[in-house]
Amino acid sequence: MTTAPAGASLDAPALRRRVAALVETHDPATTDQREFLAARFDAGLAWVHFPEGEGGLGAPRSLQAVVDQEFERLGFVPTGREGLVIGLGMAAPTILAFGTPEQRARYLKPLYTGEEVWCQLFSEPGAGSDLAALGTRAVRDGDTWVVNGQKVWTSLAHRAHFAILVTRTDPDVPKHKGMTYFICDMSADGVEVRPLRQLTGEAEFNEVYLTDVRIPDSQRLGAEGEGWRVAQTTLMNERVAIGGHPEPREGGLIAVAAHIWRTRPELRTPGLHDALLRLWVEAEAARLTKERLRQQLAVGQPGPEGSAAKFAFSRLNQEISGLELELLGEEGMLYDDWTFRRPEGVSLAARSPGFHYLRSKGNSIEGGTSEILRNIIAERVLGLPGEIRVDKDVAWKDLPK
Structure with missing residues (x-):
């Protein structure tokens, strides 16, 4: 039976x-x-x-x-859920996949209700695109781990209660094999958060310094040395969260450009008309592709297709925001967003064309750089030969720093 x-x-x-x-x-x-x-x-x-x-x-x-x-x-x-994107879109599925029953019982509910905010401690100054090269060290001391290092480009760290953290626990093995993944209490002694002001004038991101931070082994996600495997779950979900969110037809930035075209006939030229039509068609194709991705996600787990969605999202945002400035000409050069702010989340709604243009530059970096995503698409979606990697079997400690 x-x-x-x-x-x-x-x-x-x-x-x-x-x-x-x-x-x-x-x-x-x-x-x-x-x-x-x-x-x-x-x-x-x-x-x-x-x-x-x-x-x-x-x-x-x-x-x-x-x-x-x-x-x-x-x-x-x-x-008001914009500030929960990391918890909902990245921490929750990772905790579900690798968390113990005790961890799932402790973290999932306050994460969902918004009682506790999460951030993501992945990128480092010397290991941005190549996450597996990270150097933040975690050394075991009995039932705790002592962590030292620096993380960068950390959204919401100034508000976060907890962080998903990837560390280097074994420098004597190749870089992908010596990583371990933790849940880090952002109020712990030794955690310092500094604002990182960016091109737009805002401090949306942060630098986080970890100095002798003690993390109980009970807050480890996955087995020791399997941090890369756990991180892949986070990254696949992150790319879907960034590039695969639902939009209506003519939604997002293409709606802004189309509105300018319809309401400001004095700005029209044949060349701009052709550019707008091309980007409108590409935005619609990307929207429908994302819809198919969400349907695939509904019956399984996010795969490398999420990388393609995120890559398309980045490229289109940058091209459309550039077209928006071209449509407006000198008017588009005005910028009044230089005031220092700590935004609760990323939103392009009701922002100036200049902000759209400047902020979109970060789209090809956050959630995996476009160069890395091209490799993933080529190798895991198209089945092309892998890029030559001379450091694959070299111990992390022996790699050039």
Whole structure:
């Protein structure tokens, strides 16, 4: 006799009934948002494909859209979630895949409700594109690890309660084999966060210095030395979170450029018309491709296709923001965003054309540089020969620094 898998009896009508029952006891119009999200988590309606008791019901991932649409129809659309993108899009799936039962019970619910904010301690000044070359050291001392190093380009570190952290634990083996992954308490002694002001005038990112930071071994994700494997789960989900988010037709930056074209006829030239049409078609093709990616994601785990979505997102944002400046001419050169700010998240809404242009330059760096993503697409999607890597079997300590 076979046993039906968890969630096998759930279908779209059953999930709609569950949503209705929750809304009946927790009116979205009168219930505090965090309280409502906590009730949604407890009802298994946060991530329906997660296990029961951990925000889900063990249902097919494809049914998540049914739940989200039903909550929206009944009047609940959570707001102010921009600062949770790392926790929701990267930490949660990694904790689900590699966390112990105790870790999942401790971190998933406050992560989902927004009670606790997360950041990502991956990139380093000397190992940006090549993450596996990182040098932040973690040395075991009994039941704890002592961590020393520096991380850079860390979004939300100034607000974060916890971080997902990759370290070097064995310098005597090749770089991909000597890494270990941890959950780091950002309030721990030795964690210092410094603002990193960027081209736009904002300090959206941070530098994080780790000096003799002690992390209990109970906060390790995955086995010692398997940090690269764990990090791959995070990175695949990160690229989907950045480049695979849903948009309506003519959404995102192409909407801004199209609006300028329609409302400012005096700015039109034949050459700009051709450029706008080309980018509009490419943006629509990218949107439909992302929709297919999300459908694939609904029945499995994110793969290298997410790298292609993120690569296309970066290139289009940069080209469209450049076209926006061309359309506006001298007017597009005006810039009034130099005030020092610490934004809660990244949003291009209601920002100036100059901000669009400057901020989009970072799109080809964050979440994996476009050069690295080209390699992933070539090797893992197209099946082309791999790039020659002379350091593959060399111990990390022997690599040029």
